[in-house]
Amino acid sequence: MDNRDNRGLLLAIFAALIFLGFALDRLGYMAPVRLALQSVFQPAEIAVSGAAERATELSQQQQSVETLQQQNADLQAEVNRLLIENIQLKELERENQRLRELLNYTRNNPGISFATASVIGQVIGNDPNNFLYTIFIDVGANDGVAKDMPVVTHRGLVGRVTNVNANTAEVLLIIDPASSVNALVQNTRVQGIITGELGGTLTMERIPQGETVSPGDLVLTSGLGGAFPDKLVIGQITEVFQRDLDLFQTARMRATVDFGDLSTVLVLTAFQPKSLETGNTGGQN
Amino acid sequence: MSLTPYISWQTVHPNFLPVAVIALSLLKPFSQAMGWAFVAGVMLDVFSGAPFGVFTVSMLIVAAAANFWYDRFTPSVIILPVALALPYSLLFDVVSLILQQILGRPFVWSGSLLQLIFSVALMNIPVMLVLYPLFYRLNRPASSQEFTL
Known part of the structure; x- marks a missing residue:
């Protein structure tokens, strides 16, 4: 032979x-x-x-440092809870301020109830390749999951559903280079686009020159494009790259979600993603 | 796939299938090596989000390259397979990334990407230490030498 x-x-x-x-x-x-x-x-x-x-x-459980781990986990959970609470409070304060300033303020609220309009999925697998950031979850079409639905954890945005089977779904993580999310900086409301990078980091691109963006700023989804709901936490800016010759500024970010330790996620089934190209639901950002 | 979250380190995990194919390519004749590479590549393509064929082609290229050493070294000595795990893992990742880029996947060849590729290849070395002796024992005729370092 x-x-x-x-x-x-x-x-x-x-x-x-x-x-x-x-x-x-x-x-x-x-x-x-x-x-x-x-x-x-x-x-x-x-x-x-x-x-x-x-x-x-x-x-x-058998490790001698079990107690320390538990304390550490509790403290971490508390920090996460306070971080989320802080962000939500800031968002509420800002929204209140805007509403008072603008008498004719109207806001197109999709009316999402995150508490009731979601399904919990256990992560049952990762992409076998190191350079594709997708996960597989144990909920699918039978649970009301559909393509392009956003996926979150209590710490923030995870990604969106890209393929749906009857009982499983594939989720493209926001750290994948093929992912892009419209986002804004919480303090300054500066908008940009979050893309993933191989290696698991996030980059905020298309930040207009002249806008102030600083390390430590929190970044949320803007809701523009209709692919994701607004105000979902994405991450924190760690580094800003600004050159006068460039059209835009770029910032490197750290995601609030620990993508190396994803076990349970939430699919926002009530959110209907919209496609700007077709005018129908089910599109991408 | 299911075990990768438990054996990964900072989102990086070893690639078992390419290492298995490299090990088999060192032990098996060309046609069998390519057959295993094809099966492994198709499995990766089916369970991955990449365009179909990317990993099959990468796997066949790596298997063909690794099969050069077939019958050219003492298979009962593990040093060469372990030494080859790194360069052939790098070859597999680089070829698959180039193919993905050709097919329109957006990413930048940056220092951090090269660091990631190198980390994966380094993690594959201990996998070779486990898989090669296993395949050698399954493959060897009863009269052949015992496995040594």
Whole structure:
């Protein structure tokens, strides 16, 4: 089998199969195949994920520093809670101020009830490649999840649903380079676009020259474009790059969500993403 | 996929499948090595969000490169497979990224990206230490040498 002719034939067969798969993928026919295969493996994934989680919990319980870890976790949770509360209070204060200043203030409120219009999903897998930031969750179309719905945790925005199966969904994280989110800086209301970078960092682009953006500023979703609700926490600016020759400023950010430790997420099922191109729901930013 | 959150470090995790293919390519003849590479690549393509074919092509290229060493070293000695884990992991990641970029995936070749690629390749070395002896034992004829360093 290992002579030159057979090698050539083998490679030709592989090339033909890859080309066929690629063509089907481009035409959109591979998505059902992928989802079907993912459905087949879903029970195994859930089982493995659950077993790994239990094993992790057991090993942690046996550690002598358990008490310290607990205290640390409690304090961290408290810090997160206070951070979110602080942001919400600031947002409320600003909104109140704006309402008082503008008598004819009207706001197009989609009327989202985050408490009731959401489903909780357990993360059952990550993308097998290090350079694609997607996760798989154990809720799907049967739970009311649809494509492009925003996904959050108590710490902020996680991403959006990109593929939905009956019982699973694929979520593109905001740290992926293919993701973009319209955002604004909380203090100055300066707007920009958040994109991911390989390595898991976030960049805020298209910040107009002359606007003041500083390290430490909190960044929220702006709601522009209709792909995400407004006021979802994204992260904190760590570094600002400003050059007079450039049209825009750029800032590097740290996400509030710990993407290395995602276990439970919330899909905002009541939020209907809008597409500016089609005028219908279900679009992207 | 399901275990990656538990074995990753700062969102980076080792790539088991490329390491397995490299190990098999060192132990198996060309046609078998390419067969395993094809199967592993298709699995990655199916379970990944990348355009179909990216990982299959990358895997075949790495398998063909690694198979150069087939029958050219003593398979019972692990030094060469471990030494090759780093460069071939780098090759796999770089080829797959180039293919993704050609197919329109937006990212910038920055220092942090190169650091990420290198971190993944470094994490693959201990995986080779585990997988290669396993494959060697499954592959070796009864009369061959015991595994040594």
